Amino acid sequence: MKEMLLVSLKEQFGSFISGEFLSQRLGVTRTAVWKQVQLLREQGYGIEALPRLGYRLLALPDLLLPAEIQAGLKTEILGRKVYHYHEIDSTNRLARELGGSGAPEGAIVIAESQHSGRGRLERKWFSPPGGIWFSLLLRPRLLPHQAQLLTLAAASAAVQATVLTCGLSPGIKWPNDLLLAGRKMAGILTEVSAEMDMLHYLVLGVGVNANIPAEALPEELKDTATSLLAQNGRAADRAAWVRSFLQCYEKQYLAAQNHEFAALLAEWRRCSLTLGRKVTVCLPGREVDGTAVDIDDYGALQVRTPAGLETFQAGELRLREKEDS
Amino acid sequence: MKEMLLVSLKEQFGSFISGEFLSQRLGVTRTAVWKQVQLLREQGYGIEALPRLGYRLLALPDLLLPAEIQAGLKTEILGRKVYHYHEIDSTNRLARELGGSGAPEGAIVIAESQHSGRGRLERKWFSPPGGIWFSLLLRPRLLPHQAQLLTLAAASAAVQATVLTCGLSPGIKWPNDLLLAGRKMAGILTEVSAEMDMLHYLVLGVGVNANIPAEALPEELKDTATSLLAQNGRAADRAAWVRSFLQCYEKQYLAAQNHEFAALLAEWRRCSLTLGRKVTVCLPGREVDGTAVDIDDYGALQVRTPAGLETFQAGELRLREKEDS
Numbered sequence: 001m002k003e004m005l006l007v008s009l010k011e012q013f014g015s016f017i018s019g020e021f022l023s024q025r026l027g028v029t030r031t032a033v034w035k036q037v038q039l040l041r042e043q044g045y046g047i048e049a050l051p052r053l054g055y056r057l058l059a060l061p062d063l064l065l066p067a068e069i070q071a072g073l074k075t076e077i078l079g080r081k082v083y084h085y086h087e088i089d090s091t092n093r094l095a096r097e098l099g100g101s102g103a104p105e106g107a108i109v110i111a112e113s114q115h116s117g118r119g120r121l122e123r124k125w126f127s128p129p130g131g132i133w134f135s136l137l138l139r140p141r142l143l144p145h146q147a148q149l150l151t152l153a154a155a156s157a158a159v160q161a162t163v164l165t166c167g168l169s170p171g172i173k174w175p176n177d178l179l180l181a182g183r184k185m186a187g188i189l190t191e192v193s194a195e196m197d198m199l200h201y202l203v204l205g206v207g208v209n210a211n212i213p214a215e216a217l218p219e220e221l222k223d224t225a226t227s228l229l230a231q232n233g234r235a236a237d238r239a240a241w242v243r244s245f246l247q248c249y250e251k252q253y254l255a256a257q258n259h260e261f262a263a264l265l266a267e268w269r270r271c272s273l274t275l276g277r278k279v280t281v282c283l284p285g286r287e288v289d290g291t292a293v294d295i296d297d298y299g300a301l302q303v304r305t306p307a308g309l310e311t312f313q314a315g316e317l318r319l320r321e322k323e324d325s
Numbered sequence: 326m327k328e329m330l331l332v333s334l335k336e337q338f339g340s341f342i343s344g345e346f347l348s349q350r351l352g353v354t355r356t357a358v359w360k361q362v363q364l365l366r367e368q369g370y371g372i373e374a375l376p377r378l379g380y381r382l383l384a385l386p387d388l389l390l391p392a393e394i395q396a397g398l399k400t401e402i403l404g405r406k407v408y409h410y411h412e413i414d415s416t417n418r419l420a421r422e423l424g425g426s427g428a429p430e431g432a433i434v435i436a437e438s439q440h441s442g443r444g445r446l447e448r449k450w451f452s453p454p455g456g457i458w459f460s461l462l463l464r465p466r467l468l469p470h471q472a473q474l475l476t477l478a479a480a481s482a483a484v485q486a487t488v489l490t491c492g493l494s495p496g497i498k499w500p501n502d503l504l505l506a507g508r509k510m511a512g513i514l515t516e517v518s519a520e521m522d523m524l525h526y527l528v529l530g531v532g533v534n535a536n537i538p539a540e541a542l543p544e545e546l547k548d549t550a551t552s553l554l555a556q557n558g559r560a561a562d563r564a565a566w567v568r569s570f571l572q573c574y575e576k577q578y579l580a581a582q583n584h585e586f587a588a589l590l591a592e593w594r595r596c597s598l599t600l601g602r603k604v605t606v607c608l609p610g611r612e613v614d615g616t617a618v619d620i621d622d623y624g625a626l627q628v629r630t631p632a633g634l635e636t637f638q639a640g641e642l643r644l645r646e647k648e649d650s
Contacts, residue, residue, distance in 0.1 A: 194516065
């Protein structure tokens, strides 16, 4: 009912709608309409109320509220349940908990900021207000060693969402960092709970430096990170980005569930900044120089080294020449 | 102090020790000794107390209490912390919780019975009193795709423990079922929590049909399962089995942490009932017939089929000829 009220107000954004009209349309009393308006105001919607004229919507909150993400969302599974937080320790942490306690596939946990956001390999992830920080819970009927493919697909869905909603074309550094002008704009942290031959659940944590001004980046990230705002000179529509990501990703996810991996791999290759480049693969206690040649059927990186072709399931990659995007 | 009291009583099993002697040896009052004796009695130790004569131990509880497992345990890490339950839903479930909340590596959760014990692929696991049901928490510094090796090592450590404490020689059906006379005597369920390039923790659930009479096996298992008691005609020393397993496994585990996998693989091959046998690999929606040739460096099974050599990371195996062990 709150959702329907919001739809009505948005249709007439800036114009008054009478309480009488709303109460008839929604099939509730005028007092009930008034109560829902109060709830929307508490969430940050700017709604003016005047005697005789009724209500008008004047301002949307710049928040990734469930209603904002779900308005017009064309997915079957992903994002049908949204848990929104103004601040949280880590969206992945809560999504893992939901995974362990039977929450439905496709649920997302989204927060305006994280105070203990994490990146890969236990690194901190700077997650202030203005970014997009969310975790998606999946229950894929795949084997554990196929999970990496779902991570790769998430990276290319994030590229597509950025193209479609911001007009910017990031490239992917294997396995799943998004770069713009050679700097990190988004990253993905995948966590799984699994048996040797069955995934229990998978949590895909997506972090996008969206509307973070360049000068707000911490000193240690200034040379290596960037944001959609910094690259585009204007704020991104964060809810539209999330919707677009969920829609692009759902297509790839459903194909993967049917063991159709070819399109997924092709799409990743198309978005890759990695293949054909000179790279250094950094492993615990070892660094390997070579040329990134391809990814294999499981998403592992194949690197031509002086010693021959080596395949890496994991590792931190350094691109050794400036890319020209 | 309770442990020291128990050691003293066990040294003189069946003979009286005076309260005065115990109080001097332990450096506590005679009232304190009395209180500890009461606690031991509550755990099931049969201790007689007579005025002037003192205390004597007459019966040990047939329970896998921490003190019973740790008495004489020669390990550095494994089993240094034991959580014992008379009944639990599932030891793996609690061990996962401990894994997520920072419990120390090597901790074990052990229960006399499980009412929701699970095997691989979400199957129920019959876990009545008399069996050995425990889960070991590990935090290996290995990549997720190396986790299978730790499962294989657990299977061969379980073989060794059975040889050493029961004089029986089970064989391993890939990846980790222990068979005696062609029937399942023990199984291992490995669960991991991981990122794509880092294991958070690994839980190794070990289930052994130890002192379960053949006639107590449920109807649907009578043709496929057996127990140490049924095979040997006498009860196994369950605490000795667990100690032996932990000691054998710790050696292999520490080697694996140093990336020394060759001995581990060789040991598994030595205990295998699988290699050289005609097998059917059952996958979701597909069955593959062939001859099991070897395991690869990651513990995957290599099967020669009419179509060529196929490698299986996962799957349920059927051995197609009766083994002769």
